[in-house]
Amino acid sequence: MSLLHIDNLRIGPGRAAPIVEELTLSVERGETVGLVGESGCGKSLTALSIMGLLPENLRVREGRIRLEGQEIQSLPQRRLRHLRGEKMGMIFQEPLTALNPVMSIGSQITEVLRTHRGLSQRAARDRALDLLTLVKIPDAEARLDDYPHQMSGGMRQRVVIAIALACSPSLLIADEPTTALDVTVQAQILRLLKQLQREENLGLLFITHDLGVVRQVADRIVVMYAGSVVEEGRVDAVLDAPRHPYTAGLIAARPQGSFAAGTPRLADIAGSVPAPDARPDGCVFRARCPRAHPRCAAERPALDRAASGRAVRCHFPLTEGETA
Amino acid sequence: MSEPVPLTGTGTTGRGPAKAPSRRLSPALRYVLRRLLQAVLVMMLVMVGSFLLVKLAPGDMVDAMAGTRDLTADQIAGLRERYGLDQSVFVQLLRYMALLATFDFGYSPINAAPAMDVILARLPVTAILVVCSVSLSMVIGTLFGILASRFAGKAVDLGISMFMLLLYATPSFIIAILLILVFAVKLRWLPIAGFESVGMGYTGLTYLKDVAAHLILPVTALCTFYIAIYGRIGRASMLEVLKLDFVRTARGKGLTEGRVFYVHALRNALLPLVTMAGLQVSSLFGGAVLIETIFGLPGMGRTAFDAVFQRDTNLLLGVVFISSLAVVIVNFVIDMLYMVLDPRVNLK
Numbered sequence: 001m002s003l004l005h006i007d008n009l010r011i012g013p014g015r016a017a018p019i020v021e022e023l024t025l026s027v028e029r030g031e032t033v034g035l036v037g038e039s040g041c042g043k044s045l046t047a048l049s050i051m052g053l054l055p056e057n058l059r060v061r062e063g064r065i066r067l068e069g070q071e072i073q074s075l076p077q078r079r080l081r082h083l084r085g086e087k088m089g090m091i092f093q094e095p096l097t098a099l100n101p102v103m104s105i106g107s108q109i110t111e112v113l114r115t116h117r118g119l120s121q122r123a124a125r126d127r128a129l130d131l132l133t134l135v136k137i138p139d140a141e142a143r144l145d146d147y148p149h150q151m152s153g154g155m156r157q158r159v160v161i162a163i164a165l166a167c168s169p170s171l172l173i174a175d176e177p178t179t180a181l182d183v184t185v186q187a188q189i190l191r192l193l194k195q196l197q198r199e200e201n202l203g204l205l206f207i208t209h210d211l212g213v214v215r216q217v218a219d220r221i222v223v224m225y226a227g228s229v230v231e232e233g234r235v236d237a238v239l240d241a242p243r244h245p246y247t248a249g250l251i252a253a254r255p256q257g258s259f260a261a262g263t264p265r266l267a268d269i270a271g272s273v274p275a276p277d278a279r280p281d282g283c284v285f286r287a288r289c290p291r292a293h294p295r296c297a298a299e300r301p302a303l304d305r306a307a308s309g310r311a312v313r314c315h316f317p318l319t320e321g322e323t324a
Numbered sequence: 325m326s327e328p329v330p331l332t333g334t335g336t337t338g339r340g341p342a343k344a345p346s347r348r349l350s351p352a353l354r355y356v357l358r359r360l361l362q363a364v365l366v367m368m369l370v371m372v373g374s375f376l377l378v379k380l381a382p383g384d385m386v387d388a389m390a391g392t393r394d395l396t397a398d399q400i401a402g403l404r405e406r407y408g409l410d411q412s413v414f415v416q417l418l419r420y421m422a423l424l425a426t427f428d429f430g431y432s433p434i435n436a437a438p439a440m441d442v443i444l445a446r447l448p449v450t451a452i453l454v455v456c457s458v459s460l461s462m463v464i465g466t467l468f469g470i471l472a473s474r475f476a477g478k479a480v481d482l483g484i485s486m487f488m489l490l491l492y493a494t495p496s497f498i499i500a501i502l503l504i505l506v507f508a509v510k511l512r513w514l515p516i517a518g519f520e521s522v523g524m525g526y527t528g529l530t531y532l533k534d535v536a537a538h539l540i541l542p543v544t545a546l547c548t549f550y551i552a553i554y555g556r557i558g559r560a561s562m563l564e565v566l567k568l569d570f571v572r573t574a575r576g577k578g579l580t581e582g583r584v585f586y587v588h589a590l591r592n593a594l595l596p597l598v599t600m601a602g603l604q605v606s607s608l609f610g611g612a613v614l615i616e617t618i619f620g621l622p623g624m625g626r627t628a629f630d631a632v633f634q635r636d637t638n639l640l641l642g643v644v645f646i647s648s649l650a651v652v653i654v655n656f657v658i659d660m661l662y663m664v665l666d667p668r669v670n671l672k
Contacts, residue, residue, distance in 0.1 A: 081578045081579075082578060084575070085578030090576045092572065094569050098569050100574065101667070102591050102592055102666055102667060103588070112579075115578060115583070116578060147668070164576075
């Protein structure tokens with residue numbers, strides 16, 4: 001039984017076109033899954049739907065989300081509330097605004113423990129101190145009474161992580177946790193997350209648009225395009241030999257990390273991601289795909305799973321050594 | 325992102341050597357002193373400005389006296405000399421400021437008493453009126469605002485919004501007259517006007533009850549408009565805060581919706597309401613002329629009104645002084661409240 005299993009998920013507003021569709025995804029205990037895609041492809045919505053925090057106009061229209069075998073997509077908020085913070089924690093993209101500016105760091109951590117564990121103020125404070133030490137905040141004792149504005153972005157993100165881990169959840173969802181941080185701080189936070197994930201045997205769903213980050217932290221990668229999964233597999237396998245032309249395009253568009261003269265211009269993928277109500281029939285990527293074929297317009301490719309855990313949604317996937 | 329910089333400089337971060345106790349004043353004391361100096365400057369500017377404005381208007385208090393009594397030109401000149409009105413405006417201003425420095429407002433001819441005594445006798449009426457109206461309207465209005473935001477877009481919200489609009493659009497003097505007609509004339513539950521029942525010789529608790537009964541209607545009339553203001557600001561402010569990222573974090577922690585709402589969002593939404601309270605105190609203090617007149621209350625607004633029409637310069641300037649002082653003090657209190665509510669606000 002997977003820790004988290006999402007099956008054929010469809011998220012959307014009432015009658016209008018769904019934003020996420022046919023999304024299937026699973027995260028095992030102790031595993032890090034990198035969920036990758038361009039902005040607007042539905043990564044964050046997927047995360048919010050797991051937490052039951054979708055914006056009011058959006059809802060899970062179809063499919064199942066199972067956490068430790070329990071179906072949670074249709075649970076009422078009051079039941080879901082007990083899972084949030086207790087069984088699953090979430091780290092958000094903007095550490096600068098993710099904390100309440102008028103509450104001390106300490107009380108923002110202790111309230112989780114008091115809510116879910118019923119700890120006394122004293123016990124919760126002790127545990128909060130342990131947590132700040134766990135996320136490597138120096139001089140943790142003095143920091144408990146600080147307010148968020150007294151901390152840097154990196155420190156605040158550590159506090160957010162401490163809050164998410166307070167009740168030792170089994171699933172941690174990190175939605176672009178390092179995007180808003182300096183590159184050097186980003187590396188520290190990634191290392192910390194990786195270490196905590198190993199120590200606490202967490203299932204980590206790591207959402208990012210940065211393939212470099214994925215290679216650093218993830219065991220498996222799931223690539224999303226326009227609301228559904230287009231490719232999935234072991235990180236090394238997928239990044240070294242992408243099979244979907246979109247994945248290949250993403251990899252080609254990465255900066256190579258060289259300032260030397262003569263470094264070629266960054267490649268890009270022609271065109272842009274279609275809006276949910278403007279997605280074409282057939283393969284949604286075909287308008288931007290160098291390998292498009294009449295069949296791609298006629299028939300939407302299914303997610304084709306191989307025994308190796310590799311999956312690709314393409315009629316004409318790339319073969320080993322081939323480039324898009 | 326740089327290393328955290330402790331903005332308050334309280335040394336709580338434990339970085340670097342602890343600051344040695346300095347011979348300089350503590351930040352809090354420095355802050356208070358700076359504010360005090362500012363307050364004195366503001367008061368002086370207000371008084372000079374008001375004095376010059378009054379002098380710009382045609383007619384002085386001797387003209388007003390001459391209008392009610394038969395005075396010869398000699399007598400008039402004598403009075404002008406006696407009150408120093410024959411001097412240049414500049415000399416008059418200097419004399420007045422010197423007088424003010426000793427906390428003397430001068431003589432009020434229409435009351436035939438020192439202006440200070442007149443004002444001190446009327447100050448409690450206005451103070452009670454303002455304090456009751458501000459606290460009541462703020463609490464009730466904020467509650468309405470919170471309730472409306474909690475049920476935003478639903479029937480409750482719509483109902484409250486309509487009610488707020490009604491309170492907002494009805495002038496307070498109309499509400500005052502309606503209240504008098506219903507509760508004093510028709511039902512006879514409450515007295516029509518005045519601050520206390522004259523000639524009853526009440527003391528102790530009976531006296532307090534008597535004053536309270538007299539104040540219910542005027543306070544209500546002064547509240548209605550502001551209840552609407554607080555309600556609307558409160559609702560908008562809550563909805564604004566509820567959209568912020570930290571509210572999502574709070575929900576993500578699995579807190580109860582009540583805690584998310586009343587602990588996380590509300591405290592952040594209070595700042596504009598506190599600001600509004602400051603404005604309300606300023607505008608009610610001396611600005612409640614209509615209500616004071618309708619209910620026959622001897623407050624600051626009516627005192628100012630009478631002083632203007634009878635050219636009682638000293639009394640008018642005295643009222644201006646006290647009102648400005650109240651505004652300065654309230655602003656100081658509001659700034660203190662900001663610091664309590666929002667740790668990001670600094671002693672700067």
